[in-house]
Amino acid sequence: MPDITTSRRGFLKGGGALIVGTLTLSSGSIALMAPTRTWALEVNALDEHQGKTLLKFARHLYPHDDLEDAAYALVVKELDESAEDDPGLRALLQSGVRGLDGAAGGSWLDLDDDEQFLYVAALEGEPFFDKMRSTTVVSLYNNDLAFAHFGYPGEKGHAGYLHRGFNDLHWLPELPDKASGPMPDAESA
């Protein structure tokens, strides 16, 4: 899986905690990209519980039921990497997780989804919430896993769609010539 370490050596070298997951769908665009069905994310600034909590929090903010946890793990990866160099951010994330657990009277992760959501919504406007929201909305959708899942080719379009379907919509009537224009290479040929 891109961007997520699956190497045990990497885990040992970093000395961090490991968040491990399994792809839930055996088919689907992300599964097709993955060499194995398991994935792992090493976290260094955060511990495993904190990482898992933030992952679930991101899922409540931007819920896509069919999108693998592996994609949400990339949000945690970005937060963890930023927090390694930013003690203020690390403290914000850690206290955010403590706050959720405190409010839940134990582990927020152990609550069912509907209950978890209530605690998420209650934090709207708080710095922890804002940081999670602003990071997730960029990070979750700016990677190859998300591109594959949502159907956006990204840099694969670099060469252009002139001969790769730029006009392949056929569920509406075709346009009259005066509204459109000729294919450029047909014209110059």
Add this chain to the structure above:
Amino acid sequence: MSMYDNKQTFDQDDDSVVVIIGSGAGGGTLANELAQKGIDVVLLEAGALHTTADFIADEWASFNQLAWLDDRTTSGGWRVAKDFPNLPAWICKTVGGTSVHWAGASLRFQEHEFKARSTYGDLPGANMLDWPIELAEMEPYYDKAEKKLNVTRTNGNPGLPANSNFKVMYNGATKIGYQKCSTGRMAINSRPSSDGRTYCHQRGFCFQGCSYGAKWSTLYTEIPAALKTGHAELRPECHAARIEHDAQGKVNAVIYFDKDGNAQRQKARAVAVAGNTIESPRLLLNSASAMFPDGLANSSGELGRNYMQHTTASVYGIFDDRVDMFKGTVMAGIIEDEGGHDPSRGFAGGYLLQTIALGLPFTTSFLEPGTWGRDFTSAIDQYPNMAGMWIVGEDLPRADNRITLNMDRRDQYGLPTPNVHYTSHPNDDAMREHAYQQGTAVYEAAGATRVVRTPPYPATHNMGTCRMSEKARDGVCNKHGQAHDIDNLFISDGSQYTTSAAENPTLTIVSLAIRQADYIAEQMNGGAL
């Protein structure tokens, strides 16, 4: 030898050169037009040189490569001040300026748009004024600009072929009775141009810089052409800090910071400011002196005021089938039926509807900024089935919508940073609402199951702030962009705009720059400059 190598360099003490600040549509064009006439030019550009080979087909990475990200602040009633408080405008800091990023729509103003005050009246809450130029005076320059930009549907150039995003727009538009809908007039080659640039390959990364060079940008047209004459020197990564003047009040030098952060001083015969609508007035304000305590060219008090961005917003339609809006040109087609002035709609001026397409990263960031939850994600789940259109309409000038200096907030050079204050006029709000409704009707007619209204995000169209006026008391410069107060100081970008008109600004900026070059040459030949 690269096409960006300087064949000629000028001494910093050479006071015979015209110094142009900014290399975008205005400054880059002016530099070439002057150089072609044999006038020596030093072209200062704050950004670095990124050529077509450097462009990145990745929205955020490209944004970080090209966008102007220096510190800025915002205030006023606009939503951008909340959603993007340090990014009031989406413009570029790179050789070629925002002409690297623009989508290419190239429309002439309509006759009445040069006479906004006479046509719309002296609307309350707006600082209305007629342009000191009429369409008839501009037509020969529009002709030249359309040739220069190789605009489609002019000069025998065919239109661009329709992509899927535009097919949706066209079908909806014609179903609700619109008649002026086509792939439009674009400064994107529909066939190879005579300067050797190829045709559009429908990449869809127009905003990220056209790696084929099929979309006109000063980066690979005007600037290399200017350098080739041996009358122009390009200095990238040179950030203008202040313009100096002599005891008679004529400008005579530009202080700038080079790429190593060292202050430099280039003497000048004349100075042309083309740093876009935020940096241009900022530079003139930062150049205040004992003789000009309120900033250069500000005897009217209008410097920095009347900041306009067009009335904008976007509408996204979600359909049962795939659209893949990201395939092909971003501005793939246009509806012009609402472009005229028809006060029965409840507002003055008109607007255009143009397709827009964003990749997944920008769609999620701009569709509904600040939002979260299932309503939002259920729209994103249907990303391939989305079609997009952008509203662009006439925004009224308001005295309090303005650029000011933050004296207590400095940039990397110790210069006061700009604040952008903007509150929309009720006319803009009425126009936007009308456009939202029409845009929704277009997509529903084409079969949309859901329509999303996207609020304005940081503007790429920025105008006003150094406006031209017939009388010196009403504006900063005259009909040639020449400062009313200082004969050898020129405004050469969209800051000159008296009012915004509805059309995308680049074609008019280029036309004004061609016209200004003729005027500067004339004035020099006559000994006035």
